[in-house]
Amino acid sequence: MEKPIRVLVGKPGLDGHDRGAKVIARALRDAGMEVIYTGLRQTPEQIVQAAIQEDVDCVAVSILSGAHNTLLPKINQLLIDGDAADILFVAGGVIPEADIQFLKDNGVKAVFTPGTPTTVSIDFIKENVKR
Amino acid sequence: MNYKEVTWKNKRQIGRMITMVENAVEGHEEVFEALYEKTGSAYVIGITGPPGAGKSSLTDILARSFISRDKNVGIIAIDPTSPFTGGSILGDRIRMNELSTDPRVFIRSMGSRGQLGGLSAATSSAVQILDAVGADIIIIETVGVGQSEVEIVKHADSILMVMVPGLGDDIQAMKAGIMEIGDIFVINKSDLPGANKTKIEVEAMLSFMPKKSWRPPVLLASATKEEGIEEVVDALESHRAFQEEDGLLFERRKRNLNELLFEILQDKLFRQVKKLEDYPLVLEELTEKTIDPYAAANQLFEKI
Numbered sequence A: 001m002e003k004p005i006r007v008l009v010g011k012p013g014l015d016g017h018d019r020g021a022k023v024i025a026r027a028l029r030d031a032g033m034e035v036i037y038t039g040l041r042q043t044p045e046q047i048v049q050a051a052i053q054e055d056v057d058c059v060a061v062s063i064l065s066g067a068h069n070t071l072l073p074k075i076n077q078l079l080i081d082g083d084a085a086d087i088l089f090v091a092g093g094v095i096p097e098a099d100i101q102f103l104k105d106n107g108v109k110a111v112f113t114p115g116t117p118t119t120v121s122i123d124f125i126k127e128n129v130k131r
Numbered sequence B: 001m002n003y004k005e006v007t008w009k010n011k012r013q014i015g016r017m018i019t020m021v022e023n024a025v026e027g028h029e030e031v032f033e034a035l036y037e038k039t040g041s042a043y044v045i046g047i048t049g050p051p052g053a054g055k056s057s058l059t060d061i062l063a064r065s066f067i068s069r070d071k072n073v074g075i076i077a078i079d080p081t082s083p084f085t086g087g088s089i090l091g092d093r094i095r096m097n098e099l100s101t102d103p104r105v106f107i108r109s110m111g112s113r114g115q116l117g118g119l120s121a122a123t124s125s126a127v128q129i130l131d132a133v134g135a136d137i138i139i140i141e142t143v144g145v146g147q148s149e150v151e152i153v154k155h156a157d158s159i160l161m162v163m164v165p166g167l168g169d170d171i172q173a174m175k176a177g178i179m180e181i182g183d184i185f186v187i188n189k190s191d192l193p194g195a196n197k198t199k200i201e202v203e204a205m206l207s208f209m210p211k212k213s214w215r216p217p218v219l220l221a222s223a224t225k226e227e228g229i230e231e232v233v234d235a236l237e238s239h240r241a242f243q244e245e246d247g248l249l250f251e252r253r254k255r256n257l258n259e260l261l262f263e264i265l266q267d268k269l270f271r272q273v274k275k276l277e278d279y280p281l282v283l284e285e286l287t288e289k290t291i292d293p294y295a296a297a298n299q300l301f302e303k304i
């Protein structure tokens, strides 16, 4: 059997529910990936430490709180500081079009806004993880 | 990477080494060559029990108790992999989020299937790496269903069996083989009704088992209310001391290593056979009933 792609799915910030994150976690599992699900209210430090210990191929965060412009660049910086910049970093959730370029300049390789079919996210991850 | 120089601080390197052995990639045997002599100082605790019994919550709180005594704690949490897609959701970390950023802790999640070298071998390997790089305590969490998951905890020095109130019939249904491996029984969720009754049932069940020199204690605890936890830690310490005093720990580890060796051999043999040119041919003949399974095995065995 081939080594499965390992993805950390977590939710940074203070939003109250994790329905979206769970949907993506299940879709990735059904696509044959190993999903490390860390749940709600993660600090950027927790997400990056977990990603490093789990040695994931991809960090996928779901964010609704509106704090993406501070939280996501912070995660990117911590990945760089932790010698883990090779981990693919993607985000999903309610993120205004106007902010996407800023996030891409800060290490987020793809942003999946509501309505993006999960197959698109899955294909992107499959094609872009380094292994 | 110079494996010998990796220490507890180098979380990135530890994570990568575990990936190498987990997937049995080219070069993973060198990790052992470098590290094996440094293993043996960590104490390994296996935690098992039915789904949702509170194994992760207990792992979290036990780990916190150990780090408050300045121990380095490694955690390996195993969840089932879907046999259909090969995918899995590994969710044990949800209960351990605060530990993630503690420098004294290293947590790794694993899927139960698909390890190229077998689950026991992958888990054992991860344990040995954590041991070699400086863990004092290693906790392995696996859900107590299925043979392969239960095999894992057998590699531990102490096995904690987690139950919950109202399991009644489930206890009866649990295979004796599973109950027997417990060194310490914890009735978790003691804040819920019926905990005492379950404790009595478990004690009754244990009294029917062959007497061993160690009598497994049955303890009440609540991971979420943080009650009864010190008693669990004390019981673990007593069990460790008991085994160390009588040379039982040495025997137990020897037995476990024997099994590990066997598993590695089995895996190597299996791969060798599958590589044989004759393999598909012999399989064909077997299917057509021109040879019997033993003759087929003998034929392949001689070609190695």
Ligand SMILES: Nc1nc2c(ncn2[C@@H]2O[C@H](COP(=O)(O)OP(=O)(O)OP(=O)(O)O)[C@@H](O)[C@H]2O)c(=O)[nH]1
Pocket (backbone or CB within 6 Å): B050, B051, B052, B053, B054, B055, B056, B057, B058, B092, B095, B143, B188, B189, B190, B191, B192, B221, B222, B223, B224, B225
């Ligand atoms: N009332 C009560 N609930 C608890 C206790 N310990 C854990 N729980 C709850 O039980 C549920 C399952 O806890 P986990 O720690 O994830 O259980 P687990 O055995 O690791 O579960 P799996 O890994 O999925 O098999 C969670 O909702 C916990 O909050 C307890 O002592 N009392």
Ligand SMILES: [Mg+2]
Pocket (backbone or CB within 6 Å): B055, B056, B057, B091, B092, B141
């Ligand atoms: Mg668990």
